[in-house]
């Protein structure tokens with residue numbers, strides 16, 4: 001009988017050995033956003049969402065094995081249960097995939113090996129990894145076709161946590177969020193973008209309507225008890241109709257969910273800040289890329305004004321930019337770094353231009369002989385040296401430019417966690433004032449123009465009252481860490497900012513409650529321990545827990561979990577998980 005194992009690559013991550021590197025971790029913020037912020041950097045891992053989404057949507061029995069140790073992986077292979085093994089990996093992890101497939105070939109040669117993920121774009125993959133088939137493009141329909149199933153069956157969206165293993169200042173973060181995956185790919189086709197090219201430069205929706213997304217949120221709320229979501233969609237605002245419908249359904253059902261989204265500046269500008277606040281966006285990732293305005297998505301947009309307006313309304317902004325673009329030389333690269341920092345976003349990502357296999361950029365650079373092939377794969381992740389010939393930079397110096405850009409951002413604007421707290425509290429106060437003023441003037445939300453328009457009488461905007469409650473709870477999440485932020489502030493400017501933010505909290509909510517005081521003390525104690533570990537070891541690397549979930553009977557919600565993510569759910573919400 002056909003039986004599939006879908007797995008990510010083996011841990012450990014972020015260590016130095018023959019198949020991985022310290023900067024090649026399974027962390028997003030610490031690796032490339034709050035990098036160089038030491039103890040102030042929030043830490044977490046994200047489950048390999050695609051594995052669970054695919055497993056939920058095919059009918060052959062599947063086990064998902066996420067973040068396994070080598071022993072857990074080999075035990076699974078040696079069980080003799082599987083006819084097929086699918087391994088998903090990114091380019092820096094290709095040597096891990098090679099080690100895993102070699103083991104399968106040696107010990108269970110009858111198993112068919114399927115490969116998926118961005119790593120499959122490596123042109124010389126055949127010489128590196130042993131496999132039978134490669135999953136091209138979007139994985140659900142590919143697997144359905146592969147196993148002879150109907151590729152057009154409706155998509156079932158799983159209920160999954162957005163992050164696991166989350167810590168700030170060494171203290172576990174108790175607040176959980178869910179993940180929603182509305183679709184994959186992006187039609188913007190930026191020439192460097194691996195995601196856009198992986199999905200053939202088009203967008204494939206899984207959740208086509210606002211109602212589909214709303215129902216996925218409801219399912220996660222009921223299963224995991226979450227009302228805050230990461231929206232895993234490259235450009236969520238690119239489909240404004242769907243976003244508008246989602247808000248309509250939330251309003252009809254009095255559900256003020258909140259969202260972290262990725263969107264391009266041009267798509268955001270069409271919807272406007274009032275809409276995003278009402279929708280519940282509390283975190284926005286924007287690709288600002290470069291001062292040179294090379295991309296359609298930022299042309300004609302006043303990014304400074306846009307970012308500040310969003311932040312003033314409580315939306316944390318992460319501005320992502322690229323270093324070592326073609327026009328960069330030793331002068332203009334500093335102009336671009338300073339420009340990105342001057343946008344005053346809460347968080348900044350600096351990425352080295354990376355001609356990833358499969359992209360237009362890669363083809364172009366390969367044709368021109370610019371690609372340097374002897375850089376180890378595990379270092380091709382955008383936070384180390386570049387892997388192409390740039391006329392103005394030597395390879396070794398590029399890693400230093402990246403590191404220094406993060407340090408400059410950190411010393412200019414302070415820790416990201418402090419900026420997020422600042423945005424959350426000032427946004428809450430502003431939106432509260434604006435809502436009260438509109439209510440007094442009788443202004444109403446107009447879902448057609450996406451603006452507040454004059455109405456006849458003063459009234460209570462009941463949905464915005466729910467939204468304000470959600471913004472209040474979101475802002476209060478940060479309060480217990482602020483004394484620790486102050487204690488470890490990198491400079492006097494950051495300390496002054498921290499005191500200012502603490503005063504805003506006091507004005508908004510009064511003195512800290514006893515519970516907040518106790519939490520604050522707990523964070524300081526744990527931070528002390530964390531700081532000592534950082535001083536001793538240089539970095540604290542927590543490995544993501546293994547998750548093993550078996551999907552046996554597709555006609556019901558039945559599934560079995562043994563450890564990891566699902567086991568955590570079991571402890572917290574035993575009523576919602578059925579253990580075999």
Ligand code: SF4
Nearest residue numbers: 186188189190193196
């Ligand atoms: S807008 Fe973003 S996701 Fe879309 S192609 Fe460009 S870089 Fe990729």
